Structure formats: structure tokens, C-alpha cells
């Protein structure tokens with residue numbers, strides 16, 4: 118497993134090297150930075166695998182710094198920290214480099230940040246390892262699919278270079294190979310935390326993609342509308358000007374003679390000053406000779422006196438139209454006499470229906486028109502190009518990185534098919550791009566991570582709780598069993614298992630407990646010829662008879678406040694406190710009789726009987742051995758005198774008498 122991890126991690130250096138070799142061109146610093154950061158994380162993982170945790174953490178921390186800065190620049194709103202401030206900060210830190218130039222693509226930034234955290238936390242599942250891994254995989258997937266769709270149309274670079282994606286994938290494989298066996302051991306609880314968090318990540322990615330598309334579309338539409346507005350305004354202005362020059366031409370119809378230079382200059386000045394793109398307003402006589410021109414700049418004065426039919430063949434048709442057909446004539450884009458491209462409108466000044474006094478020439482210089490347009494927009498951030506068909510007449514590149522969109526609008530320079538292409542710079546568009554899709558993405562992924570931590574913590578707690586609970590139950594059961602056993606042991610220590618009567622021990626304890634209660638009588642009862650029962654009817658019957666005797670004994674003795682116990686074998690004893698010998702004798706007789714009445718039979722039909730010895734201690738200290746010996750003696754006598762009888766111990770009756 119370890120060798121696999123090292124292999125995959127080292128494999129990441131292959132796409133990294135290939136990526137480095139393929140980087141070329143102007144705006145590639147961000148690719149270099151991304152490759153560098155990926156290489157740093159790869160090194161960190163390798164160092165971590167080789168046991169150098171401190172060095173690995175240091176490498177990850179160094180990589181995290183630019184990643185977090187990039188992430189903040191993506192997510193923080195423009196009004197809070199404007200792009201220009203980020204740029205200024207970046208320039209001061211990295212030798213004049215703008216933010217956009219070095220900042221890795223959004224998804225690459227996010228993926229690398231998550232990878233860094235994954236390496237830093239050593240893929241521990243309690244710190245979100247499985248989710249971090251799954252999120253990086255998803256981000257890589259989105260990165261690949263976005264790269265396939267189209268990168269050019271994206272304002273915000275979402276996806277990274279394919280080499281970076283491959284390097285990240287190899288690094289990810291290295292990380293997961295070490296972590297997967299550990300995670301598999303806790304698959305069920307991990308799944309419980311992972312599935313809802315991943316579902317949230319999915320929703321967040323979908324939401325982000327939707328918001329991103331909508332905001333970029335809106336921004337694109339807004340900049341497009343601005344471009345159209347610019348074109349419209351200029352078109353309207355040119356048309357207004359043409360209308361004004363028509364009025365200007367009408368003034369001269371009142372004259373019979375061509376206007377003087379002074380008069381021409383005075384009137385033309387009123388029209389010319391508002392329209393900067395007009396090269397001049399000139400008077401053309403019926404022979405197409407330029408006789409008056411305003412403004413009287415050196416350039417214009419050079420062409421004064423030129424005969425247009427000869428000097429400007431490209432405009433001959435337009436000027437003839439005005440001079441001979443008394444209709445407005447317009448040239449295509451032609452090279453003007455002043456040496457610049459332009460368009461000329463000729464407006465006739467009729468004398469009567471057939472004759473013309475001349476024509477007014479309104480000369481639009483295209484460089485000046487372009488200059489007017491270029492003045493309308495921020496030259497720093499917008500690239501402009503004025504074109505006729507495919508031919509670019511004038512252009513101005515923005516100084517910043519151009520944006521991905523170019524809007525082409527038609528300029529109606531009174532019929533001339535000019536187009537104006539407007540291309541806002543990348544930075545100016547970014548300034549206006551709403552940040553909420555990125556905020557959604559970053560916040561959503563953070564929330565998913567927190568959700569995982571909460572669910573994982575909860576699952577672990579629940580698991581521990583269940584274990585504690587089951588241990589408790591087991592413990593309680595064990596305690597119950599043990600206390601039952603204890604009770605049983607205690608009971609068995611003082612009772613006879615067969616008859617459930619108190620045994621000799623309990624009998625002795627009871628006897629000793631009655632030291633003060635006098636008179637105290639003791640009975641010893643022994644079954645007669647019990648051996649025969651066992652021999653002829655078996656031990657089972659013997660046991661049953663002993664049991665029966667036990668029950669009879671209790672029924673007889675206990676109502677007198679006494680204790681009936683099994684002394685051993687087929688011998689039973691009774692202790693009767695506060696019972697004198699007469700009462701004891703009567704009780705013993707009753708016991709004997711009850712047994713006889715029970716009709717427990719021997720194999721030959723004879724009734725089972727018992728002999729009983731009785732002793733009563735009237736007063737004096739209790740000598741257990743003596744009293745038991747006396748009772749035993751009495752029993753012996755009962756046996757000796759023919760069995761099935763009660764005999765009272767003589768010695769203790771003597772004490773009673775005394």
C-alpha cells in the first residue's frame with residue numbers, strides 16, 4: 118500500500134513536467150503558479166509518506182498562503198476589496214505582476230486548497246478526509262467537463278490546464294491509496310456522514326454553475342448593450358450633422374455668386390466646432406474645384422484649388438451627382454486628398470432647376486472619427502476597432518488583458534457600412550462580475566464540510582453511546598446473575614436442596630439465637646428403616662418420602678413458632694422456643710402421628726414411621742452439644758424401645774424439675 122502511494126504521488130511529477138514544458142505565451146504566469154503549487158503539494162505528500170511530517174506541513178502551509186489569497190480575491194465583493202487593490206497588493210508582492218496574471222483558475226484553487234487540507238490532516242476521517250477527497254474528485258470532474266465545453270467564452274477562469282488536472286488526479290490517487298483501507302474499516306458510519314454532505318456538494322455545484330452562467334450572461338448582455346448605445350449615439354450624431362450641413366447648404370442657395378472665404382469660414386465654423394471628426398467643410402464650384410475650405414489648417418489649405426474630377430477619381434461619381442443631378446452624393450471609404458481615409462458627402466447648392474452654384478463637401482476623416490469613438494470609452498480597459506467589412510480602418514487595443522467577448526455593432530455613417538467592435542478588458546469585466554456564484558460555491562463547500570464533521574461526530578457519539586449502553590446492560594445482567602447466584606449460594610448454605618428445609622447450619626444458628634428464651638425444646642426425628650425404602654423402592658421414592666416428611670414437619674412445627682430442619686440423611690430436627698416439655702412431647706407426638714397418617718408405605722405395605730427424641734431446656738445457659746446429645750439419647754431410646762414412638766430425654770427433664 119505504501120509503495121503504491123509513493124508510486125502514484127511520484128507519478129504526478131510526469132504531467133507537472135509536461136505541463137511546464139508546454140507553457141508558453143504571454144499570459145501564462147497563472148499556469149506556472151498552479152503547476153508550482155501542485156508540485157509543492159506533491160512534494161509535501163511525498164515527504165509525509167516518508168515520515169517528514171514537519172517539513173510536509175511547512176510545505177503545505179507555504180502552498181496554502183497564495184491559495185487562500187486567491188480564494189479570498191475570488192469570493193470577496195468588489196465594494197469590499199476592489200480588484201484594483203488586489204492588483205496593487207499583488208504588484209507590490211510579486212514584482213509588478215497583476216492578480217489575474219498569477220491567480221490559478223477558480224476550481225484549481227479550490228481543488229488544491231482542499232488537497233492541502235487533506236494532506237495536512239493526514240486524511241483523517243474525523244477531520245473530513247473522505248469528504249475532502251470526494252470534493253476534490255468532483256471538482257476535478259467539473260474542471261474536465263468545463264474545459265471540454267469551452268474555455269474561451271468564460272470570463273472567470275474556472276478550469277485549469279489539463280496537465281494540472283492530471284497531476285492533481287495522480288496526487289489524489291496517492292493520497293487515497295493510503296487512506297482507503299482505514300476508511301473501509303468504518304465504511305458504514307462514514308457513509309452516513311458522507312452521503313448527505315456529498316448531496317449538498319452536488320447541489321452547491323449545480324447552483325454555482327447556474328449562477329455563474331446567469332451572471333456572465335447578464336454581464337455580457339450589459340456590455341453588449343453599452344456597445345450598441347455607443348454605436349447608436351455616434352450614428353445619430355453623424356445623421357444630425359448631415360442634417361445640419363444640409364441646412365448649411367440651403368443658406369447658400371440664396372446667393373447668386375460663390376461665397377467669399379470670410380463668409381464661408383464664419384458660417385462653417387458654427388457647424389464644424391461640434392463635430393470633431395469632420396476634417397473640413399468645403400465649397401466645390403460647378404467645375405468640381407475646391408474654392409473654399411474650413412478650417413483653414415495647413416492640411417486643408419494644401420488641397421485648396423484642387424479639381425476633384427481630376428484629383429479624386431474615387432469620389433467623382435458622388436461629386437457629379439451633387440453638381441449635375443442636384444442630389445446628395447456620398448463616396449465610399451476613399452483616400453482623401455489630405456492622405457487619410459474618409460467619406461465625403463456632397464450637398465448641392467442649386468441656382469435654379471438646372472444650374473448649380475456649387476456643392477458643400479462634408480469630409481469625414483475616419484481616423485478622426487475613430488479618435489472621437491476612442492475618446493468616448495475608457496482607453497485603458499476597452500479595445501475598439503473601426504472596420505469596413507473585413508478591413509480594419511482604425512483600432513485601439515486595450516492596455517489590459519482583453520476580455521473574452523467582442524461586441525460588433527453597425528455604424529450607419531449615412532449609408533457607409535462601417536462596423537465598430539468593442540472589447541472590454543478582462544479586468545474591467547471582472548470588476549463588474551457579481552461574486553455571489555463564487556461565494557455560493559465556497560460557502561456551500563464549507564457548509565458541506567461542517568455538515569460532514571457534525572454528522573461524523575454525531576455518528577461516532579451515537580456508536581460510543583450504543584457501546585456504553587450495551588456494556589451497561591451486560592454489566593447489569595451480570596450483576597443480577599451474580600446476586601442471584603449469591604442468594605442461591607447463601608440459601609444453599611442454610612437450606613437443604615432436596616426438601617427446601619433449613620439445614621443443620623441454620624438450625625444451629627437458630628438454636629444459638631434463642632439463648633434467652635426458656636423453656637426451649639428440641640426434637641430429633643429419625644425415619645424408621647428408611648434404608649429399606651431406598652433398597653426396595655429406590656432413592657427416588659426415598660427422596661419423595663423425605664420431602665413429604667419435610668412438609669409435614671413444617672406444618673406441625675411452624676404453627677408453634679418453631680423451626681423444622683433437616684439434620685442430615687433421614688434425620689430431622691425441630692427447635693421450639695418457649696415450649697415446655699409437655700407441649701414439646703405433644704407436638705412430637707402430633708408429628709409422629711401425622712407421618713403415620715400420611716400412609717407412606719414400605720414395599721411390603723407397612724406404613725412408614727419415625728422415632729422422635731425430645732429434650733427441653735427449662736433454664737440455664739444453652740449448651741448446644743449437651744442438648745443435642747440429650748435429644749439424640751432420647752431418640753436412641755425410642756428406637757431401642759421398638760421405634761415409631763417419642764421419648765423425652767431424662768437428664769434435661771431433671772433440670773426442668775429442679
Ligand SMILES: Nc1nc2c(ncn2[C@@H]2O[C@H](COP(=O)(O)OP(=O)(O)OP(=O)(O)O)[C@@H](O)[C@H]2O)c(=O)[nH]1
Pocket residue numbers: 615643644645646647648649651655656657658659660663685686687756
Ligand atoms: N433416598 C435417600 N436416602 C437417604 C438420604 N440420606 C440418607 N439416606 C438413606 O437413609 C438410610 C439410613 O439408613 P440407616 O442409618 O441404616 O437407618 P434406617 O435404615 O433408617 O434404620 P433405623 O434408623 O435404624 O430405623 C441409608 O440407606 C441412606 O442411604 C437421602 O437424601 N435420600
